[in-house]
Amino acid sequence: MRIGTDRDRCIGAGMCVLTAPEVFDQDAEDGRVLLLDAEPPDGLQGAARRASFLCPSGAISTTSPDRPAPRPPHRG
Amino acid sequence: MQHRTPEHAAERPTEPGPGRSEPVPFPRDRPKGCPFDPPTELAHIRAERPLVRLAYPDGPPGWLATGHAVVRAVLADPRFSGRYELLRLPFPGMPAEGLPPAPIGDLTGIDPPEHTRLRKPLAGKFTVRRMRLLTERVEQITAECLDAMAEHGPPVDLLTMYAQPIPTMMICELLGAPYADHAFFRRHTETLISQSAPGAEQEAALAAIHEYLGELVLAKRANPTDDLLSDLTDTDLTDAELAGVGGFLLGAGLDTTASMLALGTFALLRDPDQLAALRTGDGDGIDRAVEELMRYLAIAETGARAALEDVELDGQLIKAGETVVLSLLAANRDPERFPDPDTLDLRRNATGHLGFGHGVHQCLGQQLARVEMRVAFPALFARFPTLRLAVPPEEVPLRSAANIYGVRGLPVTWDGV
Numbered sequence: 001m002r003i004g005t006d007r008d009r010c011i012g013a014g015m016c017v018l019t020a021p022e023v024f025d026q027d028a029e030d031g032r033v034l035l036l037d038a039e040p041p042d043g044l045q046g047a048a049r050r051a052s053f054l055c056p057s058g059a060i061s062t063t064s065p066d067r068p069a070p071r072p073p074h075r076g
Numbered sequence: 077m078q079h080r081t082p083e084h085a086a087e088r089p090t091e092p093g094p095g096r097s098e099p100v101p102f103p104r105d106r107p108k109g110c111p112f113d114p115p116t117e118l119a120h121i122r123a124e125r126p127l128v129r130l131a132y133p134d135g136p137p138g139w140l141a142t143g144h145a146v147v148r149a150v151l152a153d154p155r156f157s158g159r160y161e162l163l164r165l166p167f168p169g170m171p172a173e174g175l176p177p178a179p180i181g182d183l184t185g186i187d188p189p190e191h192t193r194l195r196k197p198l199a200g201k202f203t204v205r206r207m208r209l210l211t212e213r214v215e216q217i218t219a220e221c222l223d224a225m226a227e228h229g230p231p232v233d234l235l236t237m238y239a240q241p242i243p244t245m246m247i248c249e250l251l252g253a254p255y256a257d258h259a260f261f262r263r264h265t266e267t268l269i270s271q272s273a274p275g276a277e278q279e280a281a282l283a284a285i286h287e288y289l290g291e292l293v294l295a296k297r298a299n300p301t302d303d304l305l306s307d308l309t310d311t312d313l314t315d316a317e318l319a320g321v322g323g324f325l326l327g328a329g330l331d332t333t334a335s336m337l338a339l340g341t342f343a344l345l346r347d348p349d350q351l352a353a354l355r356t357g358d359g360d361g362i363d364r365a366v367e368e369l370m371r372y373l374a375i376a377e378t379g380a381r382a383a384l385e386d387v388e389l390d391g392q393l394i395k396a397g398e399t400v401v402l403s404l405l406a407a408n409r410d411p412e413r414f415p416d417p418d419t420l421d422l423r424r425n426a427t428g429h430l431g432f433g434h435g436v437h438q439c440l441g442q443q444l445a446r447v448e449m450r451v452a453f454p455a456l457f458a459r460f461p462t463l464r465l466a467v468p469p470e471e472v473p474l475r476s477a478a479n480i481y482g483v484r485g486l487p488v489t490w491d492g493v
Contacts, residue, residue: 011192012199013438019427028206031199054428056438058152 009059020047099131102166118406127390138399142406144413151435156381160185164399181320197311207443214451222459230489231466239337252303289322335482365422370431377405460490
């Protein structure tokens with residue numbers, strides 16, 4: 001799964017930080033979303049998807065490959 | 077997962093449900109003896125169709141959205157406007173041609189990009205982390221209120237001795253009102269949110285607060301301190317906008333949190349099982365409890381948006397200019413989104429509720445409200461384990477005609493020590 005964020009749409013409500021604090025943070029200055037992990041591990045993907053759903057401004061997208069692609073052994 | 081996407085709403089059949097070809101009047105009356113339940117008619121309407129034509133006391137019909145997915149879709153859709161002057165509300169005494177436009181600094185009644193310009197500098201002041209850093213201060217203020225209650229002795233009005241002072245003190249400090257002004261500030265805000273003060277007194281209090289905020293902005297520009305208003309003097313907001321934003325934050329942050337604390341306490345006292353669940357809840361438990369109380373009580377029960385262009389929704393055509401009245405209360409009780417929705421269940425996962433709204437206008441202060449609630453509810457019941465209503469529940473005065481649902485007072489008592 002890959003996560004995308006749109007900081008122009010973000011309103012800094014903080015729902016993502018409440019929902020998936022390992023994946024999202026807020027900028028201390030303007031409150032807007034900071035992406036901590038664009039390709040979260042399996043254990044955090046559910047929370048990341050919920051954060052995307054809960055985001056009031058639609059600033060978080062998640063994309064999954066149509067069929068499970070072989071995962072690279074290491075991610076940068 | 078039970079999440080329904082907004083697109084879901086568009087998949088419904090195009091024909092209106094049986095018996096709903098006529099616009100419905102807006103249901104206002106809650107069932108007698110059930111102060112926490114929505115008007116019964118709202119549930120009937122939602123069950124038949126989540127978006128229906130709405131009758132107005134005068135003028136052409138609008139729309140009423142009651143289903144969670146539809147209400148959420150409207151709130152998220154930039155084709156709908158929140159500008160007050162475009163909104164028609166179906167309540168007696170409301171102007172037939174739209175409300176007065178938003179006063180300067182009122183973020184609720186304006187759209188992007190103007191809304192974005194005002195909200196952006198504020199968002200960084202209300203982040204999850206910043207608000208959690210205030211936890212200790214909320215605990216101190218809460219303890220002071222509990223001390224004052226104990227000193228006064230039972231019975232007390234929980235609204236004026238607990239539910240109102242906590243958010244008042246917090247917003248006072250957040251804005252950066254000097255300590256010497258706290259009494260002035262508190263007196264006027266209490267008049268403003270009082271359920272009994274005469275209209276003229278409330279207007280005078282409002283004028284005094286606006287004058288005070290105007291002076292406070294000038295003082296912060298001259299001598300910045302460590303607070304929200306001082307920080308905002310660094311932005312491109314004008315003095316009038318800063319004072320307006322200060323007034324807006326007061327209006328948005330006092331009555332709402334106060335109502336949640338008082339009405340929430342009322343609900344918990346009426347439901348011993350849930351009160352027990354609150355007492356035994358750990359950190360995660362209290363977080364869930366707060367979300368569920370937000371869902372269940374839905375004190376900001378009704379919103380509205382106006383279509384800026386023709387929009388097809390739920391298989392129906394909303395024409396440009398028409399108002400959609402949004403029942404956040406009905407949406408939070410939608411059985412398609414929350415199983416057994418009319419039961420208060422502090423252990424459920426209530427996320428996705430619309431208690432703080434949705435879309436770009438979702439509550440700016442929600443993280444502060446969460447901190448206040450997660451401190452204040454448990455602290456109250458820990459300090460007064462025998463807390464109970466001092467009057468029969470049907471005698472608790474409700475404020476049904478207000479923007480924000482709640483109680484006009486909550487007489488409570490406890491066993492002395």
